[in-house]
Amino acid sequence: MERTVSRQNTNLMQLVYGKATSTPTTTLNEAQDSSDDEESDGDDFFKPKGEGKKNLGEGFDDGNVNAEDCSKFTNLENLKNWKDEELIQSIRDRFVTGDWQK
Amino acid sequence: MGKTTYKRLKGSQNLRHRLLLATLSSSPILIEDIRADDTLPGLRQHEVSLLRLFDKVSDDCVVEINETGTKLKYRPGIVMGGRHLVHDCGVSRSIGYFLEPLILLGLFANKPLTIRLKGITNDSNDPLVDTFRSTTLPLLKRFGVPSEGLDLKIESRGSPPHGGGEVVLTIPVVQSLNAVTWTDVGMVKRIRGVTFSTRVSSQFENTMIHAARGIFNRFIPDVHIFTDHKAGTQAGSSPGYGISLVAETNAGCFISADMAIAYAREEETGDIEDEKKELMPPEDVGGQIASILLGEIEQGGVVDSTHQGLLFLLCALCPQDVSKIRSAKLSPYGIEMLRHIRDFLGVKFVIKPDPSTGTVILKCIGCGLKNLNRKVS
Numbered sequence: 373m374e375r376t377v378s379r380q381n382t383n384l385m386q387l388v389y390g391k392a393t394s395t396p397t398t399t400l401n402e403a404q405d406s407s408d409d410e411e412s413d414g415d416d417f418f419k420p421k422g423e424g425k426k427n428l429g430e431g432f433d434d435g436n437v438n439a440e441d442c443s444k445f446t447n448l449e450n451l452k453n454w455k456d457e458e459l460i461q462s463i464r465d466r467f468v469t470g471d472w473q474k
Numbered sequence: 475m476g477k478t479t480y481k482r483l484k485g486s487q488n489l490r491h492r493l494l495l496a497t498l499s500s501s502p503i504l505i506e507d508i509r510a511d512d513t514l515p516g517l518r519q520h521e522v523s524l525l526r527l528f529d530k531v532s533d534d535c536v537v538e539i540n541e542t543g544t545k546l547k548y549r550p551g552i553v554m555g556g557r558h559l560v561h562d563c564g565v566s567r568s569i570g571y572f573l574e575p576l577i578l579l580g581l582f583a584n585k586p587l588t589i590r591l592k593g594i595t596n597d598s599n600d601p602l603v604d605t606f607r608s609t610t611l612p613l614l615k616r617f618g619v620p621s622e623g624l625d626l627k628i629e630s631r632g633s634p635p636h637g638g639g640e641v642v643l644t645i646p647v648v649q650s651l652n653a654v655t656w657t658d659v660g661m662v663k664r665i666r667g668v669t670f671s672t673r674v675s676s677q678f679e680n681t682m683i684h685a686a687r688g689i690f691n692r693f694i695p696d697v698h699i700f701t702d703h704k705a706g707t708q709a710g711s712s713p714g715y716g717i718s719l720v721a722e723t724n725a726g727c728f729i730s731a732d733m734a735i736a737y738a739r740e741e742e743t744g745d746i747e748d749e750k751k752e753l754m755p756p757e758d759v760g761g762q763i764a765s766i767l768l769g770e771i772e773q774g775g776v777v778d779s780t781h782q783g784l785l786f787l788l789c790a791l792c793p794q795d796v797s798k799i800r801s802a803k804l805s806p807y808g809i810e811m812l813r814h815i816r817d818f819l820g821v822k823f824v825i826k827p828d829p830s831t832g833t834v835i836l837k838c839i840g841c842g843l844k845n846l847n848r849k850v851s
Contacts, residue, residue, distance in 0.1 A: 384804075384825045384826070384827055384834065385824075385825050387809070388804070388809050388812050388813065388823075388825060389812070389813065389816060389822065439487045439488075439806075440599070441486075441487065441488055441489055441490050441491075441571075442599050442600065442807065443574060443600070443601065443780050443781075443783055443784075443807045444598075444599060444600060444601060444779075444780050445779045445780065445805040445806060445807060446731070446766055446779070448762065450769075451762060451765045451766065451769065452765060452768075452769065453765075454689050454692075454764065454765050454768045455689065455692070460692050460693070462772070463693075463768065463771060463772045464693075465661070466659075466661055466662055466771050466772070466774070467661055467662045467663075467693050467694050468661045468662065468663045468694070468724060469693065469694050469695070470661065
């Protein structure tokens, strides 16, 4: 038990911040010179559109290649049926009306 | 002036995080490859509007965009704030999109901010303005923001696609925030909310309330949902309706959920849809929003999933003191925020799961951001 907990712990940190050295977003600090030079060299001139960056976004909805900047995160598919008695009991104690003697 | 060192970034994602954090940490940024492979490359209307808004509230900030809009250079200035500002948010995103970064800019401005925002007040992508009033502003108070001068007034509503709503936001300035230890969620003691309707029958609102209450009745009797039917010029230019709910706990947490229904915009994405899609009937809206709210309560964080990013950022901006919070499962937006906080402010959270409740405990030491813009009185 102990071990699984500690593993989960590092996993979460890794999930968010990545492995110790690699960073998920490019954060190079470079002195900015007036160059537009690294625009695109001939090789990827005929790259099929939208191939490279498909996996950049977290990949929910929109079909937009670049993830939509949106704080709302509701998943309508996973709605539970809150009229179900078992489910009601499961969060009963989250309410002041619940049984909180224990 | 010498050479400015720009932080180099790529892609269009998380533009709001990047601009906001660049401004707060005074670090210039250069973003490349903004939808470079898209059929319609470059910045979108709302993103340009956002840049204008940043420019409007600050002094001496420099924005450069290349011809195609795929490359953006931003050097933040001093956030000035000020009164009687007006900004047209356009109709490609709702006012909620602009409010999220704007409230933080306002807190760290030179003078208190009063700004009138025009556009769409309610849509399905961003939090409703009602949710800002009921949930976001109380969250700020938790971090020591004074409640005087903290307000959002809804003067008229506007639904997509044509908008026409207006709100007035006032934000006080702070010198610094207070670190929090906030792990007790408490129990839900009441549920409040408001429904709205523009250019549709006010009966829609009663139907939504009835459906939502039908589900809540099994849990708690203290449920009050107000109605806000707008008519005439206050109703904007398009039909729409929706609901914003907030569950308040006895430990002072506000868990919100909202939903807005309106006809879709004729998107610039190029899909031509001749037939208008049927709108979700109000009974279903009421039932779904109740389920979403109960889902958020079940998750067990001190804020709902929408406010995670803001919560993390507030913690990171605190003085050099330990903040400890309990969050529900991390949302993608929250995770992005954590990454950007590390990149811009150098604050790294210690993230530990709490398996017994299925929640996550986050701890951090704030970066000690002081409001240097603020006038010394």
